[in-house]
Structures are given as structure tokens and as C-alpha cells.
Amino acid sequence: MGESKNQEEMVKEAVEEAKKQAEQNGEIPVEDETAQDEAEETGAPESTDGQEASDDGKEKKGFFKRKNKKDPKDEKIEDLTDKLTRQMAEFDNYRKRTEKEKSAMYEIGAKDIIEKILPVIDNFERGFQSVEDGKKDDPFVDGMDKVYRQLMKTLEDAGVKQIEALGQEFNPDFHNAVMHVEDEEAGENIIVEEFQKGYMYRDSVVRHSMVKVAN
Structure with a gap:
């Protein structure tokens, strides 16, 4: 028993001596011993400051990359909104153009009808010019005059x-x-x-x- 204890003490002293000598030579930093021992006990790989900085850089880089990347749903919403805006503008232009064409067609049709009525008005006026002064109070002439005035009033109301x-x-x-x-x-x-x-x-x-x- 005494010899066994002496051997263990000698081994411990030798290990301690080796550690001290390694520390003096800068081979194993004192602050990293605990981390190294814990890594050996848990089986986890030992990390260095350079690796941690690299990992932090990757995490930060990956974080900003994920932040700047658009969500596919947002892109789809923007695309549909743009299409809807364009279609609404096209429909509004189509509506205005249709109304303008309809108005032009209506005016052309109205002018055509009015142009055909004008000779009738000319005949009324020629007939009145040919009536003698003594016959202007005739009931027939008076009736024609009322029809003429009604026709002119209707045309005036139409523009x-x-x-x-x-x-x-x-x-x-x-x-x-x-x-x-x-x-x-x-x-x-x-x-x-x-x-x-x-x-x-x-x-x-x-x-x-x-x-x-x-x-």
C-alpha cells in the first residue's frame, strides 16, 4: 500500500511538472486547460477564438441574408396588385373611349336626322312667304303655323x-x-x-x- 501511494504521488508530481513546463513554453494556455479538459470529458471538439469569430460571422451573414430576402407570398401579392392596377387603368381608358365613341355616334346620327328634317322646315317657310296678307288669318294657315312652331321648338330643345x-x-x-x-x-x-x-x-x-x- 505504501509503495502504491508513493508511485501515484510520483506520477501526479510528474504530470504537474510537465504541465508547468508546458505552460512556461506557451504550449497550453492556463485559461484553456479547463475548456480543454471539459471538451475531452464531454467528447465535444475544442473551439478556438478564430473559429468562434468565423461562426459568429456566418451567423450574422446568414441572419442578414434571411432578413433581406423577400417572402414569396409578398412577391406574389405585389405581382397581383400590379396586374390589378394595370387592368383597372386599362378598363378606365376603355370606358372613356367607349363613351366618347358612343357620344360621337349619337351626334352623327342626330345630325343625319336633323339634316333630313331641314328641307321640311324650308318648305314650311316658303309656304308662309307665298301666303297673301289677307289670308294669314285663315284657320288652315294658322294651323300650319302652329305645326311649324312646334317643330322648331322640338328641334331647339334637342340642341x-x-x-x-x-x-x-x-x-x-x-x-x-x-x-x-x-x-x-x-x-x-x-x-x-x-x-x-x-x-x-x-x-x-x-x-x-x-x-x-x-x-
């Missing part, structure tokens, strides 16, 4: 109006000059006679006034 010509300055946008006359009393380029009335529907000319222009 039809007569173009002013007599005494106005000639304007090629509204008047059609078929004659010129020298008249010292009339002003320059003034309409002195109207042969056929002109009409407008809203802001567009249905028929130009047929006129005589002075000077």
Missing part, C-alpha cells in the same frame, strides 16, 4: 339652333357665300341677304347659311 347671318360679318365656318355685291351703305364683308338658313347641332354645323356678301 338645334339657327345660325345668325343677316347683318353679321361673313364667317366661312358658318356661312357659304354664293354672291357678292358692291354696297356702299353696307360694311366690309357684311352679309346683306340670306338665301337659305343654316343650322347647328350643339357645337357643330349641320348646314351652312347660303348668303350674299357685300364688298
Whole structure:
């Protein structure tokens, strides 16, 4: 028993001596002994400061990478939102274009109908001009006059109006000059006679006034 204890003490002393000598030579840092012993006891690999820094760098790099990466759901939502916005804009443009075309078609159709009614109005006016002064109170003439006035009122309510010509300055946008006359009393380029009335529907000319222009 005594010899066995002496041998164990000698081994311990030798180990302690070896550790001290290794520490002095810088082979095993004192602060790393405990970590090394724990690593040996648990079987875990010994880590160094460089490896820890590298691992921290990888973790941080991976963290920022995951943070900057968009979620597929968010990308899908953005894509669908963009498509919906584009479709709404296209539909709005289509609606405006359709309304404009519908309005233009309606105006063209209305002008066509009005143009066909104007000769009827001309005939009414020629008929009234041919009536003698003594027969203007005739019931038949009075009835025709009421029909004429009702027709003109209906056209006026629909947006039809007569173009002013007599005494106005000639304007090629509204008047059609078929004659010129020298008249010292009339002003320059003034309409002195109207042969056929002109009409407008809203802001567009249905028929130009047929006129005589002075000077």
C-alpha cells in the first residue's frame, strides 16, 4: 500500500511538472486547460477564438441574408396588385373611349336626322312667304303655323339652333357665300341677304347659311 501511494504521488508530481513546463513554453494556455479538459470529458471538439469569430460571422451573414430576402407570398401579392392596377387603368381608358365613341355616334346620327328634317322646315317657310296678307288669318294657315312652331321648338330643345347671318360679318365656318355685291351703305364683308338658313347641332354645323356678301 505504501509503495502504491508513493508511485501515484510520483506520477501526479510528474504530470504537474510537465504541465508547468508546458505552460512556461506557451504550449497550453492556463485559461484553456479547463475548456480543454471539459471538451475531452464531454467528447465535444475544442473551439478556438478564430473559429468562434468565423461562426459568429456566418451567423450574422446568414441572419442578414434571411432578413433581406423577400417572402414569396409578398412577391406574389405585389405581382397581383400590379396586374390589378394595370387592368383597372386599362378598363378606365376603355370606358372613356367607349363613351366618347358612343357620344360621337349619337351626334352623327342626330345630325343625319336633323339634316333630313331641314328641307321640311324650308318648305314650311316658303309656304308662309307665298301666303297673301289677307289670308294669314285663315284657320288652315294658322294651323300650319302652329305645326311649324312646334317643330322648331322640338328641334331647339334637342340642341338645334339657327345660325345668325343677316347683318353679321361673313364667317366661312358658318356661312357659304354664293354672291357678292358692291354696297356702299353696307360694311366690309357684311352679309346683306340670306338665301337659305343654316343650322347647328350643339357645337357643330349641320348646314351652312347660303348668303350674299357685300364688298
